[in-house]
Amino acid sequence: MTDTPLLEIDNASKVFHLKPMFGAGKEVVAMRNVSLSIHKGRALAVVGESGSGKSTIGRAVTRLFELSEGEVRFKGRNIADIKGRAEELAYSQAVQMVFQDPFAALNPAHTIRHHLERPLKLHKKLSGSGLADAVGGVLADVELDPSVTLEKYPHELSGGQRQRVNLARALAVGAELIVADEPTSMLDVSIRKSVLGLMQRMKAERGITFLYITHDIATAHYLAEDTAVMFGGQVVEWGPSESVISNPQHAYTKVLLSAVPDPNVRFVADADGGKAFAENIEKVRALARRAAGLPVEVEPGHFVRHRFEDMDAA
Numbered sequence: 626m627t628d629t630p631l632l633e634i635d636n637a638s639k640v641f642h643l644k645p646m647f648g649a650g651k652e653v654v655a656m657r658n659v660s661l662s663i664h665k666g667r668a669l670a671v672v673g674e675s676g677s678g679k680s681t682i683g684r685a686v687t688r689l690f691e692l693s694e695g696e697v698r699f700k701g702r703n704i705a706d707i708k709g710r711a712e713e714l715a716y717s718q719a720v721q722m723v724f725q726d727p728f729a730a731l732n733p734a735h736t737i738r739h740h741l742e743r744p745l746k747l748h749k750k751l752s753g754s755g756l757a758d759a760v761g762g763v764l765a766d767v768e769l770d771p772s773v774t775l776e777k778y779p780h781e782l783s784g785g786q787r788q789r790v791n792l793a794r795a796l797a798v799g800a801e802l803i804v805a806d807e808p809t810s811m812l813d814v815s816i817r818k819s820v821l822g823l824m825q826r827m828k829a830e831r832g833i834t835f836l837y838i839t840h841d842i843a844t845a846h847y848l849a850e851d852t853a854v855m856f857g858g859q860v861v862e863w864g865p866s867e868s869v870i871s872n873p874q875h876a877y878t879k880v881l882l883s884a885v886p887d888p889n890v891r892f893v894a895d896a897d898g899g900k901a902f903a904e905n906i907e908k909v910r911a912l913a914r915r916a917a918g919l920p921v922e923v924e925p926g927h928f929v930r931h932r933f934e935d936m937d938a939a
């Protein structure tokens with residue numbers, strides 16, 4: 626591991642100012658003092674329920690808006706300082722997004738060949754046999770057979786195959802970091818693991834780095850070395866995935882884990898399997914929403930904002 630992480634999110638906050646046609650304007654704090662980092666060739670899972678602020682992190686990293694506070698650094702450079710067409714293009718190639726709906730990101734009027742050749746021609750200036758080899762290469766990387774895939778249109782593929790095409794396209798563009806926002810949640814349960822397995826291999830074999838955004842904490846450890854749990858725009862607990870999952874410290878993390886039906890997740894719950902927290906969900910949410918105090922390190926690299934004991938005071 627090199628010392629400088631590929632991606633650093635440093636004390637990042639985002640406030641949206643809503644101005645409705647009628648009534649008073651209001652502010653939504655979508656992300657509050659978030660600090661996270663990922664080294665090259667590793668994955669960080671950001672987990673939380675709907676509205677917790679996970680996608681806001683992804684959108685900040687892909688430069689869809691400016692932060693209200695803090696900064697995002699890619700290879701040590703503040704992405705707010707990226708200027709000029711060449712630098713912007715280089716960043717938008719290096720940082721690719723894969724979305725929940727694998728169909729929406731593909732043009733139904735074009736074949737898979739078109740989707741993959743276009744970025745390779747445009748960005749890597751390939752043609753002829755070099756282009757054919759590169760298309761074959763990215764399809765092999767995502768474990769799709771060129772002879773049965775290339776001439777098909779997106780609607781002729783399964784959801785899992787379409788998501789593989791999206792990942793192949795990210796590779797064709799030259800992705801170093803893939804922001805995968807709920808990439809498997811629209812897929813059948815039976816093929817979720819295979820797509821996660823593919824992302825795992827892209828990481829291990831190609832050195833691709835993933836920011837994996839998911840509501841499903843059970844899937845985090847398939848892909849991500851590290852997991853951050855979000856609620857109300859803040860990260861309430863983070864650390865090595867194994868440690869966060871097997872030894873959760875925040876009541877909200879316990880609630881997320883108590884909803885996991887997967888027997889492979891080594892969640893060492895307390896006697897009631899976290900049910901007490903699930904039944905007190907509003908109290909847990911109130912705890913998670915509280916302004917962040919100084920985090921406590923419970924195990925090496927495993928941090929939590931508020932301990933169980935704090936819940937009664939919430």
Ligand SMILES: Nc1ncnc2c1ncn2[C@@H]1O[C@H](COP(=O)(O)OP(=O)(O)OP(=O)(O)O)[C@@H](O)[C@H]1O
Pocket residue numbers: 641642643653654655673674675676677678679680681682840
């Ligand atoms: N462009 C925006 N304008 C106003 N509010 C926004 C905007 N984007 C996000 N928000 C608000 O910020 C909060 C966090 O949203 P975000 O989309 O990051 O959550 P999420 O955890 O990704 O949820 P989901 O899984 O449902 O997308 C929500 O309250 C949301 O309504």
